[in-house]
Amino acid sequence: MALHISLTHFLLLSAVLFSLGIYAVITRRNAILVLMGIELMLNAANINFIAFSKYSGANLDGQIVSIFVIILAACEAAVALAIVLNMFHQFNTVNVDEVHSLKD
Amino acid sequence: MTQALLLQLATAILFLPLLSFLLIIFFGKKLPRQGDAIAVPLLGLALAAALVVLIGKLTTFHAETISYTFTWVDFGNVSGIGPLKLELGIMVDNLVAIMLVVVTTISFLVHLFSTVYMSGDVRYSRYFAYLGFFSFSMLGIVITNNFFLMYVFWELVGISSYLLIGHWYEKKSAADAGKKAFIVNRVGDVGMFIGLNILWTNFHTLTFEGVFGAIKSGHIPFESNPWLTAAGILIFCGAVGKSAQFPLHVWLPDAMEGPTPVSALIHAATMVAAGVYLIARVFPMFTADALMVIAYVGAITAFVSATIAIAQNDIKKVLAYSTVSQLGYMVMGLGVGAYTAGFFHLVTHAAFKAGLFLGAGSVIHAMHHALHHQGDHHTDPQDIRNMGGLWKKMPVTFWTFVIFTLAICGVPFTSGFMSKDEILAGTLAFGNLTGHVFIPIVGFLVAGLTAFYMFRIMILAFLGTHADEKRYEHVHENSLPIILPLMILAALSFFFWYSPNPFNAASGWFFHAVERPESVVPALVAATGIEQFEQVLEHVHGTAMYLSLTVAGIGILLAFVTYYWKKISADAFASALAPVHTFLVNKWYFDELYGATVVNGTIGLARLLAWFDGKVVDGIVNGTARWTMGLTLGRKQNWKEGGAESLIYIGTSVVVALAAGWAAAVAMTPATAGILTMIGYGALGLVIAGFTFFLLHAGVGGFDNTIVDGAVNLTAYLAGFFGLILRRVQTGRVQTYVLFVIFGVMIIFFMYRAI
Numbered sequence: 054m055a056l057h058i059s060l061t062h063f064l065l066l067s068a069v070l071f072s073l074g075i076y077a078v079i080t081r082r083n084a085i086l087v088l089m090g091i092e093l094m095l096n097a098a099n100i101n102f103i104a105f106s107k108y109s110g111a112n113l114d115g116q117i118v119s120i121f122v123i124i125l126a127a128c129e130a131a132v133a134l135a136i137v138l139n140m141f142h143q144f145n146t147v148n149v150d151e152v153h154s155l156k157d
Numbered sequence: 158m159t160q161a162l163l164l165q166l167a168t169a170i171l172f173l174p175l176l177s178f179l180l181i182i183f184f185g186k187k188l189p190r191q192g193d194a195i196a197v198p199l200l201g202l203a204l205a206a207a208l209v210v211l212i213g214k215l216t217t218f219h220a221e222t223i224s225y226t227f228t229w230v231d232f233g234n235v236s237g238i239g240p241l242k243l244e245l246g247i248m249v250d251n252l253v254a255i256m257l258v259v260v261t262t263i264s265f266l267v268h269l270f271s272t273v274y275m276s277g278d279v280r281y282s283r284y285f286a287y288l289g290f291f292s293f294s295m296l297g298i299v300i301t302n303n304f305f306l307m308y309v310f311w312e313l314v315g316i317s318s319y320l321l322i323g324h325w326y327e328k329k330s331a332a333d334a335g336k337k338a339f340i341v342n343r344v345g346d347v348g349m350f351i352g353l354n355i356l357w358t359n360f361h362t363l364t365f366e367g368v369f370g371a372i373k374s375g376h377i378p379f380e381s382n383p384w385l386t387a388a389g390i391l392i393f394c395g396a397v398g399k400s401a402q403f404p405l406h407v408w409l410p411d412a413m414e415g416p417t418p419v420s421a422l423i424h425a426a427t428m429v430a431a432g433v434y435l436i437a438r439v440f441p442m443f444t445a446d447a448l449m450v451i452a453y454v455g456a457i458t459a460f461v462s463a464t465i466a467i468a469q470n471d472i473k474k475v476l477a478y479s480t481v482s483q484l485g486y487m488v489m490g491l492g493v494g495a496y497t498a499g500f501f502h503l504v505t506h507a508a509f510k511a512g513l514f515l516g517a518g519s520v521i522h523a524m525h526h527a528l529h530h531q532g533d534h535h536t537d538p539q540d541i542r543n544m545g546g547l548w549k550k551m552p553v554t555f556w557t558f559v560i561f562t563l564a565i566c567g568v569p570f571t572s573g574f575m576s577k578d579e580i581l582a583g584t585l586a587f588g589n590l591t592g593h594v595f596i597p598i599v600g601f602l603v604a605g606l607t608a609f610y611m612f613r614i615m616i617l618a619f620l621g622t623h624a625d626e627k628r629y630e631h632v633h634e635n636s637l638p639i640i641l642p643l644m645i646l647a648a649l650s651f652f653f654w655y656s657p658n659p660f661n662a663a664s665g666w667f668f669h670a671v672e673r674p675e676s677v678v679p680a681l682v683a684a685t686g687i688e689q690f691e692q693v694l695e696h697v698h699g700t701a702m703y704l705s706l707t708v709a710g711i712g713i714l715l716a717f718v719t720y721y722w723k724k725i726s727a728d729a730f731a732s733a734l735a736p737v738h739t740f741l742v743n744k745w746y747f748d749e750l751y752g753a754t755v756v757n758g759t760i761g762l763a764r765l766l767a768w769f770d771g772k773v774v775d776g777i778v779n780g781t782a783r784w785t786m787g788l789t790l791g792r793k794q795n796w797k798e799g800g801a802e803s804l805i806y807i808g809t810s811v812v813v814a815l816a817a818g819w820a821a822a823v824a825m826t827p828a829t830a831g832i833l834t835m836i837g838y839g840a841l842g843l844v845i846a847g848f849t850f851f852l853l854h855a856g857v858g859g860f861d862n863t864i865v866d867g868a869v870n871l872t873a874y875l876a877g878f879f880g881l882i883l884r885r886v887q888t889g890r891v892q893t894y895v896l897f898v899i900f901g902v903m904i905i906f907f908m909y910r911a912i
Contacts, residue, residue, distance in 0.1 A: 060235065060238065103237075106404070109233035109234055112231060112232075112233055114232060114233075131894075
């Protein structure tokens with residue numbers, strides 16, 4: 054049986070990835086796992102961008118946007134991991150629900 | 158003034174508050190006066206620019222819509238979907254120019270007011286940063302020319318409202334109120350999101366111009382009128398959430414947990430008006446049915462919240478319900494087709510309701526001060542029963558409060574009289590045209606109720622005698638930054654800003670500048686045309702005016718009889734109508750209803766899913782593991798240890814194997830899929846499992862030890878080897894990484910240049 058991979062397949066993949074990312078963000082207590090969930094969501098968006106770009110074939114706007122997203126994600130990860138590291142030094146835990154005194 | 162200059166000024170207005178936010182959030186504590194010395198002038202600048210834009214727009218380009226659009230992402234023509242192109246941009250028409258002035262005026266005055274009201278607050282600088290952020294988001298909603306950016310700013314307004322409601326998050330009620338506001342708003346936003354998706358799927362554009370143009374040219378969603386109505390109602394859902402319309406009005410009264418100036422800015426004048434602005438913005442694409450829904454939602458909201466306001470004792474709660482009620486008025490006005498009147502009421506209401514809130518803030522500040530002086534931390538400074546007689550001590554606050562109260566009650570010579578009168582005339586005309594008499598009846602009833610409860614709080618707070626003699630001595634009028642905004646807003650609550658004739662708003666510049674746009678929907682489903690509507694409106698205008706004056710007069714008179722002259726005892730009246738009174742004090746039991754249905758329903762569903770996850774999903778996984786262990790090890794005690802539990806797991810596994818087999822069967826041979834095929838494939842799975850068991854049990858362990866373990870060990874060795882080499886790149890220094898990023902970007906840049 055010949056499998057034809059169409060735009061819908063990419064969109065489904067991206068939707069599944071996005072849902073998994075949201076699931077991770079909502080259910081995980083560990084800050085690093087939450088960050089991984091966010092990465093999943095960002096990459097789901099990237100898949101969408103690239104898929105649209107691939108199937109339109111007109112220009113590279115989608116690729117450029119997704120590279121932009123990747124760079125942003127890298128910055129976000131760098132900043133977030135620095136925060137997590139400080140959090141660990143300060144509280145000896147990376148569980149987000151145990152860190153209350155960060156509010157002030 | 159050129160069009161380009163106008164657009165540049167509009168863009169500057171949008172970004173000035175953002176600048177204020179960025180400066181204060183990053184350098185707040187180091188700035189003079191913790192940042193308010195930057196925020197107030199920046200907002201003042203924005204206000205000045207907004208006034209220039211409004212005057213320029215009205216004088217030079219009265220009829221034009223000036224817009225600037227650019228393409229953000231262009232995917233070209235995607236096969237199977239069509240052209241995908243996202244266009245963003247800003248626009249300035251009369252509606253936008255007026256809203257810019259309204260938002261910046263209120264925002265500027267609230268900034269000024271807050272410098273005193275919030276002084277000494279633990280998070281003073283953060284508070285001003287959030288105010289700036291809110292102003293930016295709100296201006297973004299106003300200025301954009303497409304649904305996409307509007308949705309983005311819509312959510313930004315939601316988050317800044319959340320942050321400001323929860324400003325005192327140490328108080329559990331404030332933190333909860335913030336969450337409630339955010340979540341209830343999400344409910345409406347989901348509807349709006351679906352509505353936008355209907356438009357996007359059909360038109361592949363989200364600019365207002367593009368969508369309206371497509372509908373006008375006869376291209377309606379899915380080629381069916383009900384879909385057009387649905388799209389309109391779904392977009393209206395967003396307004397229901399933001400503008401606190403029934404049945405999502407429950408968040409707004411709770412949002413009063415935020416600081417009072419925030420209530421004035423966000424929950425009285427601007428953010429809640431965003432929903433009304435949205436309706437005005439997309440007005441051309443509403444069908445008659447959608448408008449009917451809007452009118453009814455507005456009418457029900459106005460009535461429900463006006464009745465609740467009568468029975469509340471917290472001054473801010475009364476004002477909150479009064480806001481919900483007035484928003485219902487605006488929505489109703491737009492729904493019946495009195496477009497200009499509805500929007501006019503938004504503008505006039507913004508001034509006098511912000512004034513009422515700031516006046517209440519002034520009273521609360523003074524009460525708080527007096528209570529603090531006495532060392533009393535138990536008496537509620539917001540309860541009107543603890544006030545009274547304040548007019549002598551706080552003359553400016555009192556007289557401005559009177560002006561605002563007269564304006565909201567619709568007494569002649571105020572701005573509120575003109576706008577409310579026009580809405581009521583609109584509802585009468587609507588009732589005449591369509592026979593839906595419920596709406597005008599509710600409109601006039603609510604006008605009477607409004608007059609009653611507004612004069613109730615005015616009399617109880619400012620007239621009569623104070624509840625506590627000693628405390629009364631410590632109550633003082635506030636300083637200039639608090640009373641100056643009150644005076645400015647009071648001045649804005651008179652008629653002459655909008656029309657030279659206090660009894661006819663239509664003769665002023667406002668009605669000339671904001672005219673009801675032509676509907677773009679097919680004639681078959683469109684609402685009554687403008688000309689016919691105006692004819693009937695002309696006819697009923699006088700009646701509406703006399704009726705509204707009569708009911709407002711009755712309301713005011715009743716309030717004086719009950720609370721000033723005390724001819725009727727309010728308490729005796731309440732106990733005579735005890736069930737109704739309790740019903741109103743408890744706000745029609747909306748919170749209890751939602752708690753019992755939505756909240757408990759969600760928690761129940763979560764429990765059910767947790768049970769399913771813990772018992773069924775984990776059960777299958779653990780069962781498979783045990784089964785495999787039992788097969789490979791072949792130890793008899795393992796079976797016994799598990800006992801009945803193991804049997805259940807094995808049973809589950811068999812069922813899953815059979816189900817998988819059936820799924821496989823359906824996928825491969827859909828025509829002949831049946832119970833026999835299912836069992837066949839399931840059995841095949843079992844045979845394979847048994848064969849594996851036999852192989853492993855017969856002692857073909859050599860294969861496992863050499864080939865499988867060998868591959869695993871080789872991988873581990875290789876990973877270690879490359880790790881040793883690659884770790885040199887990992888210096889752990891950000892500078893190196895940034896260097897890599899720059900190299901990467903350069904490579905990409907040259908790659909694309911080559912193309």
